[in-house]
Amino acid sequence: MADLTSLAYYIETFGCQMNENDSERIAGVLDAAGARRAASVEESGLVVVNTCAVRGKSEEKLYSYLGRLRTLKRKRGLIIAVAGCVAQLHRDGLIDGRPFVDIVVGPDNYQRLPEALAPSLAQGRVFARVLTSRSRNWDEEARRPVLRESRVSAYVTIMEGCDNFCAYCVVPFTRGREKFRPLRAVLEEVEALAQAGYREIQFLGQNVNIYRDPATGTGFPDLLERAAAVPGPEWIRFITSHPRTFGPEIVRAMARSPKVCRQLHLPLQAGSTAVLGRMKRGYTRDEYLEKIRLLRAAMPDIHLSTDIIVGFPGETEEEFRETLSALSEIRFSNIFSFRYSPRPRTAAAKLPDDVPLDVKRRRLIEVQALQKTIQAELHGTFVGRTIRVLGTGRSRKDEAVYSGRSEGYQVVNFRAPDDPVGRFVRVRITGYGPYSLRGDALAFEAPRLVAPPRPAALG
Numbered sequence: 374m375a376d377l378t379s380l381a382y383y384i385e386t387f388g389c390q391m392n393e394n395d396s397e398r399i400a401g402v403l404d405a406a407g408a409r410r411a412a413s414v415e416e417s418g419l420v421v422v423n424t425c426a427v428r429g430k431s432e433e434k435l436y437s438y439l440g441r442l443r444t445l446k447r448k449r450g451l452i453i454a455v456a457g458c459v460a461q462l463h464r465d466g467l468i469d470g471r472p473f474v475d476i477v478v479g480p481d482n483y484q485r486l487p488e489a490l491a492p493s494l495a496q497g498r499v500f501a502r503v504l505t506s507r508s509r510n511w512d513e514e515a516r517r518p519v520l521r522e523s524r525v526s527a528y529v530t531i532m533e534g535c536d537n538f539c540a541y542c543v544v545p546f547t548r549g550r551e552k553f554r555p556l557r558a559v560l561e562e563v564e565a566l567a568q569a570g571y572r573e574i575q576f577l578g579q580n581v582n583i584y585r586d587p588a589t590g591t592g593f594p595d596l597l598e599r600a601a602a603v604p605g606p607e608w609i610r611f612i613t614s615h616p617r618t619f620g621p622e623i624v625r626a627m628a629r630s631p632k633v634c635r636q637l638h639l640p641l642q643a644g645s646t647a648v649l650g651r652m653k654r655g656y657t658r659d660e661y662l663e664k665i666r667l668l669r670a671a672m673p674d675i676h677l678s679t680d681i682i683v684g685f686p687g688e689t690e691e692e693f694r695e696t697l698s699a700l701s702e703i704r705f706s707n708i709f710s711f712r713y714s715p716r717p718r719t720a721a722a723k724l725p726d727d728v729p730l731d732v733k734r735r736r737l738i739e740v741q742a743l744q745k746t747i748q749a750e751l752h753g754t755f756v757g758r759t760i761r762v763l764g765t766g767r768s769r770k771d772e773a774v775y776s777g778r779s780e781g782y783q784v785v786n787f788r789a790p791d792d793p794v795g796r797f798v799r800v801r802i803t804g805y806g807p808y809s810l811r812g813d814a815l816a817f818e819a820p821r822l823v824a825p826p827r828p829a830a831l832g
Contacts, residue, residue: 376406376407377403377407377408377490378407378408379418380403380418380490381409381411381417381418381419382400382408382417382420383410383412383413383417383421384396384399384410384421384422384423385420385422385423385438387422387423387425387434388423388424388431388458390528390575390612391533391577392425392457392458393522394528395480395483396423396522397519397528398519399421399423399486400520401519403486404518410520415445417451418450418451418452419451419452419454420442420453420454422438422439422442423457424458424459425457425459426457426458426461426543426547426716427543428714429714429715429716439455439471439473439474443471443473446473452476453474454475454477454486455467455474455477455478456478456479456480457479458480458543458544458547458548460478461479461546461548462547464479464505465503468503475502476489476502476503477503478505479504479505479547480548481549482504482505485504486504489502489504524570524571524794525571525573525763525764525765525794526573526574526765527566527571527573527574528575528577529559529566530554530578531553531559531576531584531593531596532554532579532580532581532584533552533578533579534549534550534551534579535548535550535551536551537617537653539653540651540653540719540720540721541685541719542719543717543719546717546718548579551580553584553586555588556586556588556596556599557586559576559596560600563600563603563606566606567603567604567605568605570605571605572607572763573607573608573610574600574606574608574610575612576596576609576611576612577612579613580614580615581593581611581614582620582623583615583618592622593626594623597609597623598629598630600632601633606632607632607797608632608763609632609634610633610636612638613638614637614638614639614640616641616654616656616661616664617654617655617656619639619664624671624672625671634782635674635676635781636677637678638677638678639665639677639679640679640680641661642680643685643688643692644695644696644697644698644699648692648695651685651686651721652682652685652721653720658699662699662702662703665677665703674781676706676707676780676781676783677706678706678707678708678782679705679709680708680711681708681709681711682712683696683710683711683712683736685713685721685728686713686721686727686728687727687728688713688728697739700744700747701743704747705744705747706751706783708740710744712733712734712736712737713728745807746807748807752810753805755783755802756802756803757802758801759799759802760779760780760799760802760810760812761779761780761799761800762777762778762779762793762797762798763778763795763797763798764777764789764792764796765794768786770786774787774788775788775789775792775794777793777798777800779810783810784808786809786810787811787813788814789814790814793817797818798814798816799815799818800814800815801813801815
């Protein structure tokens with residue numbers, strides 16, 4: 374491996390949990406080659422911008438950030454690398470259109486960063502490199518260190534890519550087709566994280582519920598149960614699931630295990646069956662609602678979150694109102710909402726983008742206002758209750774206050790007599806806002822007790 378001991382690097386991440394996990398992998402590769410992590414862009418010789426291409430706004434943020442880096446590069450030497458989904462999608466165009474970008478590296482090629490950087494460091498000048506081949510090797514990747522941001526909660530990738538080709542989604546063109554990590558490698562990583570003291574595991578993939586072990590065909594429900602059998606981590610989460618392939622067997626696996634959090638992100642995208650059809654989502658509004666009923670019958674205390682897109686081509690006011698009614702009926706604990714923006718190479722990009730921008734903006738405001746009200750109402754029901762919280766750090770707004778997450782993934786800010794990071798705490802909720810809960814720590818948990826399995830509520 375190339376020697377990067379003279380190099381300080383900084384990573385800026387745009388995007389979802391997959392991007393965050395990729396940044397941890399990039400940091401691990403650079404760290405193993407001898408590079409050191411810088412606290413800021415100004416202290417670095419290399420800036421890696423890890424990107425998301427799912428929304429047009431994400432790309433806008435990237436190009437704005439690259440403009441600031443270009444100014445900094447003119448003032449002093451700086452190597453700029455663009456990684457991730459935008460790198461894979463636009464490839465040569467990034468360097469052709471922005472010659473100050475030195476390296477473009479896609480998600481399957483992070484291990485090649487040291488070799489791309491070595492000539493630049495050895496010869497004192499930058500050689501532009503584009504690294505976007507499809508060459509993911511799960512076994513080789515498992516041997517590489519990951520420099521994790523958290524010492525409490527760890528991401529574990531179980532699959533990557535997507536074969537659904539939803540009309541608006543660029544993921545099949547940035548992450549490629551579905552690729553499944555061997556079950557053996559997944560469980561070995563979970564066991565290593567358990568030995569390192571991690572309390573929470575978050576399985577990642579573009580569509581985790583269709584996971585199958587390449588060697589044995591073992592599916593996602595069995596993976597959940599085998600991971601839950603590993604002593605140590607007490608909470609297991611996963612993201613993301615596609616409603617079309619989210620079946621009763623996964624609900625049963627969730628309900629059986631006390632370690633699998635009563636929390637699920639299940640993207641709805643739109644509340645209108647007609648819009649879902651144009652989106653090529655593969656399910657109807659009623660089919661989605663039936664899955665919600667199934668989940669709540671098995672786990673009445675489950676917390677649900679979702680994604681919503683407003684202004685998809687052809688969306689009428691009546692169809693938009695169906696989305697609002699779905700939100701009112703389901704009452705998600707949290708949502709991620711966006712205005713539709715055409716993405717290159719997708720089927721929807723060929724449709725007329727016929728919902729005016731001001732209408733998209735107004736609809737997004739309506740969605741977010743309704744959801745804010747719903748969340749405030751849901752959070753109000755927690756006041757006076759004592760809930761279990763995993764401490765993750767200090768509050769960003771008040772150093773005297775700690776922050777953590779509940780099993781339902783709500784942010785909880787609380788006062789505690791001792792550092793709770795990495796520990797489970799019983800917190801009495803005393804107040805709330807639409808986006809977080811407030812409380813006081815009552816007790817730190819004793820060493821982990823193994824709870825008896827919860828009975829499944831499904832036949």
